[in-house]
Amino acid sequence: MSLNSVKNFVIPFTICLLGALALYPSPSLNPETYSTEGLELDYNISEEFAMMTQDYTIEQSLFTPHLGKSFEGFKEALAFKESRGNYFTVNTLGYLGKYQFGAETLKLIGIYTPNQFLYNPELQEKAFVANAERNKWVLRKDIKRFEGKKIAGVKITESGILAAAHLAGPGNVKKFLRSFGTNNLSDAYGSSVKYYMKKFSGYDTSTITPDKKARVTL
Template sequence: MNINSVKNFVLPFAICLLIALALYPDSSLNPEAYSTEGLELNYNISEDLSLVVQEQPIIHNMFTPYLGKSFEGFKEALAFKESRGDYFTVNTLGYLGKYQFGSETLKVIGIYSPNKFLYNPELQEKAFMANAERNKWVLRKDIKRFEGKLIGGVKVTESGILAAAHLAGPGSVKKFLRSYGGNNFADAYGSTVKHYMKKFSGYDTSMVVPDKKAKATL
C-alpha cells in the first residue's frame, strides 16, 4: 500500500470519528469514559516478596497462644500461675523454675542437683510430667471416687486434683477431698487446695499415665 492510499484511508476515518464524538458525547466512543486517572494501577510485587509468597507452605494447624483445655493449656496455665512461665526464677522460699519445684519433691522424682535443674528447661518439663504421673498414681482412687462431685462448692475434676497436688502434695489433696473441703491446705503465699482445684478444673489430663515410680531423666 503506497502513501497516498494510506492518506485516503486514514483521513476519512479520522473525520468520521470526530463527527461521531461530536454527535454522541456520552457514547462508548468517548475516550474520557475510559480514563484511568486517579486509579491505583501499580500491582507490581518486588522480586523478593514474590518469592516469599510462592515458597510459603499453607499451614492449617498453626500454633496459637490460646491452648484451650488441652494438656499443653493445663501446663502453661499452671506455669503462669507459679512463675509467669519463667524457667530460671527462684522465689523467696527457694522454689525453683517454671513450675516452682521444691528440692524435696525433686528428689522424689530423681533430681538431686537443684542448680542443674534450674538451668535446664528440658529437665523441668520432664520433672513436671514425672511429678504429675506420680501424683496421679497416688490419687488414682480419689480421682475415681470424687471426680464430678461438688466439694466445698467446687466441681472436682482430674486436672483440678493434679494441679492441687502440684501445689500442696497429694497428701493434702486427699485430706481436702476426704474431709469434703474441711481441711483446706494453704501455702505460704495463701494459695489453697480449693483455689487450685477450681482454677485448673476441666483440662484434659488423660495423657498423664499413673506411675508410682515416675522419674525425670534426660
C-alpha cells in the first residue's frame, strides 16, 4: 500500500474515531465512578527539590503584619523576648506563659490560679495590660521626671520604663532611675533593667492608663 493510500485511510479513520469518542464519553471520566484503585500513587521527589519548593512556598505565603512602634508592637516585641510568644511555656524558674509572669505578680492583679492562667491566652493578654497599668501608676512620678533624659547612655522613654518594670518590678526601676543607672539589677538569665530600657524604648504606650488597683476580670 502506498504512503498516500495510508494517509487517505488513517486520517479519515482518526477523525471518525475522535468524533465517536466525543459522542460517547468514557465511563472512567464520570466523577461518580472514578477510582484510584490499582494506580501507582507513591511518587518521590529529590530532597533538594523539596526544600527549594518549601522555601519558595514559605517565602511567598508568609505574612507578618507591621506593628511598628504601636502598643501591639510593644506587647509582641516584649513577648518574643520573654518566651518567643509561647502562651504555654514555663521557664526553669517557674515563670509562666507568653509574658513570663511570676505567681506573686499575678496575685497583685487578682490571679490566684497559675494553671488556669497558663492555659488561657485571653487571661494572659489581660494580665499584661493590667500589670502595665499598675506599674505605670507606681512609676508615674518617675516617668514624668526622667522621660526624655539620658541615663547611663540610654534615652529614657515610658515604654522602656514599663518594659523594665515588667522584667524586674517597678521598685527596681525606681532604683535604676534615681541612682542614675548605678543600681542596675539583672535577672537570672542576664537581662538587666538598663537593657530593657534601651531595647523597648520609643513604643507608644499612651493607651495604658495608670491604675493603682488594676485587676484582671474575664
